[in-house]
Amino acid sequence: MRFVVSCFVTLLCLGTTATFAAAPEPTTDEQKTLYALGLAINQSLNNFSLSEAEFEIVQSGIIDGFTKRPAKVDLQAFGPKIQQLQQSRASVIAEGEKKLGAAFLAKAAAASGSKKTESGALITTMKEGKGATPKVSDMVKVQYNGTLIDGTVFDSTLKQGEPPTLVVSEMSKCWTEGIQQMKVGGKSRLICPSNLAYRDKGLPPLIKPGATLVFEIDLLEIVAKPTPQ
Numbered sequence: 001m002r003f004v005v006s007c008f009v010t011l012l013c014l015g016t017t018a019t020f021a022a023a024p025e026p027t028t029d030e031q032k033t034l035y036a037l038g039l040a041i042n043q044s045l046n047n048f049s050l051s052e053a054e055f056e057i058v059q060s061g062i063i064d065g066f067t068k069r070p071a072k073v074d075l076q077a078f079g080p081k082i083q084q085l086q087q088s089r090a091s092v093i094a095e096g097e098k099k100l101g102a103a104f105l106a107k108a109a110a111a112s113g114s115k116k117t118e119s120g121a122l123i124t125t126m127k128e129g130k131g132a133t134p135k136v137s138d139m140v141k142v143q144y145n146g147t148l149i150d151g152t153v154f155d156s157t158l159k160q161g162e163p164p165t166l167v168v169s170e171m172s173k174c175w176t177e178g179i180q181q182m183k184v185g186g187k188s189r190l191i192c193p194s195n196l197a198y199r200d201k202g203l204p205p206l207i208k209p210g211a212t213l214v215f216e217i218d219l220l221e222i223v224a225k226p227t228p229q
Contacts, residue, residue: 043205047090094200094210101193101212104149108191117177122191126216129186134179134222136169142179143218154206154213165223172196175215182219190215 026035050058064071105122108114114124134140143163146155157163168179174192182188194200194210202209 046204047086049089090209093208097208097210098194104212119173120193121174121178121196123178123181124189126189127187129183131184132222133183134168138168139165139223141165141220141223145216147214149212163220184219184221187218
C-alpha cells in the first residue's frame, strides 16, 4: 500500500487532466491506457472513503498541479500526512467490516456440521472425502474459490489450467488448520475472520480492511515430494 500511496502523491504533483468534464470514449491503445491510469488512481483512493466534497478537494489538487497554479498547501509538509489519513480511514472501514464478519461467522457457526478451528476459523464439510488427511509437512493439490461474505469473487483457480500445488506449512494459518481437517476427495467451506486473513490492511481494491473471507476448497490429492538427488 505504501507504493500506491507514494504513486498517488506523485500523481497529485503531476496531475492527470486539466478538466473533469465528460471525456470521449477511449478508442486507441494509448487512450485506453490513460483511462486505465484514471481507474488506478481511483483504486488508490478506496481506503480513504472520500465523500463527494472531499473528492472535489482532491480534484482541485490534481488540477492545480497540472495547470501549475500556486499550490494551496505545502506538499512537503502535508504529503507525509496522506498515509496517516489513509490509515485512520482504513481503521474505520475495518471496524465496520469486522462487525459484519462477526455476524456472518455467528450465523455460519449455528449451521449444522460447522466446526471451529483452534484459531477461530470455521470449517464445514460440503463433501466427505475418502482419502488421506494432509499433514503440515505435506504438499497438496487443490481447487478453490475465494469470495467476500457478500459473494464477490476475489480469487479462484476454477478458470485456470492446472490446479495449484501448495505446501501446507506455507499456507495462511486459516488454511493450514482447515486443510488438515479435510480428506482427499473432499470439499469444504472455510471461513477466515480478518485476523486470519488480511487483517486491518486488507488487499485493495477488492478486499477491504477487516474483511472476513470465504473459501470453497476441493482437496484433490496429496502430492509426493520429489526425492533429493
